[in-house]
Amino acid sequence: MATLHALANPARFLKIARPLTPALFWAGVALIALGCWAGLTQTPPDYLQGETVRILYIHVPAAWLGMGGWSGIAISSIMLLVWRHPLAGIAARAIALPGAVFAALCLMTGSIWGRPTWGTWWQWDGRLTSMLLLFFVYLGYMALAKADADRGGDGRVPALYGLAGSVLLPIIRYSVIWWNTLHQGPSIGLTKSTIDGAILWPLPIMLAGFTFVFAGIVLMRMRTLLATAKAEARMRRMARA
Amino acid sequence: MKAKHQRLTLALLALGAVVVAGLLALSALKDQASFFYAPSDVKRDGLPLGRAVRLGGMVADGSVKRAADGVTVHFTVTDGAATTPVVFAGIVPNLFREKSGVVAEGQFQADGRFVASNLLAKHDEKYMPPEMAGKMHETKTLAPDRGS
Structure with missing residues (x-):
């Protein structure tokens, strides 16, 4: 907690974020390039799906960040509501857009994957529907947080929305276990995976790469939001003077 | 504080x-x-007649039979506890095969058969290279462990 409170000072945060932003972003891009090369050329096809299985190297990280993004919004919301952390609202707003983009990427790659394997672009099964809901919840959050910020709100209303939206995370995760769905069960658990090692190994590289790029984008957006707030405050002062 | x-x-x-x-x-x-009925749901609750439903489960081993007309396929869907005979006329998905998952869209008939208008393939959460799957097929460990 001590380090988080040290970062409560935006000036100190900016000092760290400035060099960290490009470092994270480009490290992520390099890892994604490596992972794409490995996933496209160095792994065998699946015994059942053939080459189609390679979509998982994009689909799984996109799903991970679509859901991870909302976890970030939920944690930021708690920090805003409990500690009134000055950067928490900024962080949540910065996460929302890339989170929604990755949720959309997950839905799109899933659809492209579903056509050759299942024989359908889209079905209203539990997993697909709950992920689509999460995408809409992101859009709602962005509209609400923007409206709150524009009216000079303290961010508590979007933070409550951020907490309430977490209801979808366990539903998405357990939809394929507790309901019967077209989507298969989870392949990756905490300790083991039902994906064979020969196919699995580029996936952690892609997960790390996507996560670094995501973190870089979030820092970039946080800096933009802070700079915008600063510029607006200065304009108001000048208008008064 | x-x-x-x-x-x-x-x-x-x-x-x-x-x-x-x-x-x-x-x-x-x-x-x-639930996305589909399993054969044992139908056995327990009776046939959902007169409306379009989905039936899901595994294609029973050795049950797929193609009719002489070349487009009609007969097979049995099982979830380990119960089975339902299915008839489908049309193009089956690439991943449609015995001992693999399937979701059929269509209607039950009064005699307990399911007439499918569309088939979706449902694969499990296991991914592996072909040569490895070949080995595992021999030892029969690839048999799906999730019935529905």
């Missing part, structure tokens, strides 16, 4: 309540949110 602790407790309680609400919704919707 005290107000802060109060807010922390409240926020954590709210988060816990939200997660529990999600899990409750999951289990409450178990029947309604």
Whole structure:
């Protein structure tokens, strides 16, 4: 907690974020390039799906960040509501857009994957529907947080929305276990995976790469939001003077 | 400090309540949110006649028979506990095969058969290279362990 409170000072945060932003972003891009090369050329096809299985190297990280993004919004919301952390609202707003983009990427790659394997672009099964809901919840959050910020709100209303939206995370995760769905069960658990090692190994590289790029984008957006707030405050002062 | 602790407790309680609400919704919707009927659901609750439904399960080993007209396929869907005979006329998906998952869209007939208008392939969560699957096929460990 001590380090988080040290970062409560935006000036100190900016000092760290400035060099960290490009470092994270480009490290992520390099890892994604490596992972794409490995996933496209160095792994065998699946015994059942053939080459189609390679979509998982994009689909799984996109799903991970679509859901991870909302976890970030939920944690930021708690920090805003409990500690009134000055950067928490900024962080949540910065996460929302890339989170929604990755949720959309997950839905799109899933659809492209579903056509050759299942024989359908889209079905209203539990997993697909709950992920689509999460995408809409992101859009709602962005509209609400923007409206709150524009009216000079303290961010508590979007933070409550951020907490309430977490209801979808366990539903998405357990939809394929507790309901019967077209989507298969989870392949990756905490300790083991039902994906064979020969196919699995580029996936952690892609997960790390996507996560670094995501973190870089979030820092970039946080800096933009802070700079915008600063510029607006200065304009108001000048208008008064 | 005290107000802060109060807010922390409240926020954590709210988060816990939200997660529990999600899990409750999951289990409450178990029947309604199911994507398909399994053969044992049909056996237990009777045939859902006169409306379009989905039937899902495994294509029983050795049950796929192609009719002489070349487009009609007969097979049996099983979930380990019960089976349903299915008839389908049309193009089957690439991943349609025996001992693999299938979701059929169509209608039950009064005699218990299921007439499918569309087939979807459902694969399991295992991914492996072909040579490895070949080995495992021989030892029969590839048999799907998730019935429905």
